[in-house]
Amino acid sequence: MTRTRRTDPERRERIVEAVLDVIAEHGTQGATYRSVAQAADVPLGSMTYHFPTRDDMLLAAFAHLADTMHSRFDQILTTLPPGTDPREGVVRIVVTQGDGHERDMVLVAELYALAVRDPRYRELIQHWMLRSRTSLERHFPAELAPMIDALLEGLVLHSHISTEPFDLDRVRQAVHRLVGPLPS
Amino acid sequence: MTRTRRTDPERRERIVEAVLDVIAEHGTQGATYRSVAQAADVPLGSMTYHFPTRDDMLLAAFAHLADTMHSRFDQILTTLPPGTDPREGVVRIVVTQGDGHERDMVLVAELYALAVRDPRYRELIQHWMLRSRTSLERHFPAELAPMIDALLEGLVLHSHISTEPFDLDRVRQAVHRLVGPLPS
Amino acid sequence: MTRTRRTDPERRERIVEAVLDVIAEHGTQGATYRSVAQAADVPLGSMTYHFPTRDDMLLAAFAHLADTMHSRFDQILTTLPPGTDPREGVVRIVVTQGDGHERDMVLVAELYALAVRDPRYRELIQHWMLRSRTSLERHFPAELAPMIDALLEGLVLHSHISTEPFDLDRVRQAVHRLVGPLPS
Amino acid sequence: MTRTRRTDPERRERIVEAVLDVIAEHGTQGATYRSVAQAADVPLGSMTYHFPTRDDMLLAAFAHLADTMHSRFDQILTTLPPGTDPREGVVRIVVTQGDGHERDMVLVAELYALAVRDPRYRELIQHWMLRSRTSLERHFPAELAPMIDALLEGLVLHSHISTEPFDLDRVRQAVHRLVGPLPS
């Protein structure tokens, strides 16, 4: 339709983005070859060419999501002004994920739903979790990292389900207590 | 074959259980009228009779799940021997959900995936969250309850994704720190 | 389209006939759910209802064909006027199959193509062969029946491939020689 | 991986062989450009280069088959030791085709299925039949050749469908009767 283009090197990437958009709106179930093809403005045949199986398509999309999610996570911790209490970074992550990234939270929920039944998606998350903890360990004792990560996970998840807005002070207090006094 | 069961008052309930079984194994997507009818050993026509819409069926099933989940949660806190540190109840919840209830974790993950996009399922969880917090508030200060609940959520979720088993001591330590010294 | 008919008891049979028509014209490969549905004037969904698998459909159709073929075969031998040389019945079978039943020969060829690779179709033919021989054994010695059957098979097959018309005398002569002098 | 074969003069021939292998295993329908390309270890683009149309590919393969089949047929009759009863050659053909050449029988059945509906394949067989008869006429009267050929066809075909092995004596007897006493 849109000009016969013989080669389109970024097409694969554009499809991946479209997959995530469609999943966010219609769920993983709604991300059909057809719906994604339309969202990406790509012929149907092109879908199966780049992703022979629908599952290939989904896996690629969620891998991309995990990368994006971790980048955001890591950057918040990395770009803390020197001297800042790193616990404040954790609070900021809750805020950031809680606001303005609803789309990605929907996607993460879908990813978890897949992961609990399919090892391929589980590995995706495991790798992502590892990276998160590594990021946290730059600021906190190693044995605390998984706990902080878990609290974060629960807070962000609940914040997206809950009706009432977040009480930041309460979050801050919880993080501070969980982490305890800083070594320095 | 026919076994002619004229009246079968528990049929609705049996179907609901079957729905959850099927979802646990094949995902929400796999819970079709047909697959559930087979799992419940019920004629196909019986499905649409009890649940005119597939969504009615799913909603009923997840409502049942939320009830079950809360009962388990509440009972653990309720049946703590008098004098026990209630923080130990929280730890026990992590342990209980983490072991032997994989099926239900799969279901919870599916429920969250639905909830982030569909308000009807979201309300289900909101109500459930409310009940959880109410249970917690019998033992902990009200402003701590959502934080404990969030930590629990994250811990259980991560424990089901992670490969390595959970370090209970670390969980206990985290809970103790988050809650702080008990008032009594 | 054609009046909403809730029940249509002969529909299955009508579909089977349509399958054979379509195969005759477009080959087994051309007998798709869609093409048959159109030929039988039946909604597409009706096809998979009666024949859950395309293979079920084909198998049913070819079973029907084998029945028809044997009936014709048997009837020719059965309805020979008393006192007729039964060898003339064999000749008449060649003639009958050779003329006016091109459609069925196409079908038989397709059936053989399936049978050499798929045991389910092979059994179909084996059963049919058995019935043919039984019919022949009413007139000829048992050990001759398979030979007569084979000659018939080859003659009919070649007659449908060959350009030049059949030389009946030559066929008659061949049959007579193969069978030899009759016992009576 | 690449193995860069610049010139590969036998590639066309290798493809043709692969086509027959694939047809034998998956039927004509299963002989797609892709499946054959893989079987011949040839890039997909190479297929359409050598055979612009799938039908070109099939026709070439079946032409090759007819050649092979006739060669075998002719050689058996040609290499009979001098003085041998030529009827014994006919018996030996049945035996040869019946044993160890299942693959080719599958292919022949597929060829017939095509031939009854497509004149191009019919011509292929007609030419082959002509050659067979010519071979037979070197040993038998011309008017008997088509009859012998037909009996052969039927015997071989039935032997591949039947469960029970062939009774050679009976075949020999049938051939002898059909042919009658030799002129010499």
Add this chain to the structure above:
DNA sequence: AATGAATGAGGGTTCATTCAT
């Protein structure tokens, strides 16, 4: 109250074929 028959709307996937390189 309960159920089998029936169907239309897709959905995943395959594939012959075209074309630029």
Add this chain to the structure above:
DNA sequence: TATGAATGAACCCTCATTCAT
């Protein structure tokens, strides 16, 4: 000469849902 990229058309099959009984 030779091949990878790309695509549109089907195809088989699944399923939610409707409806007559």
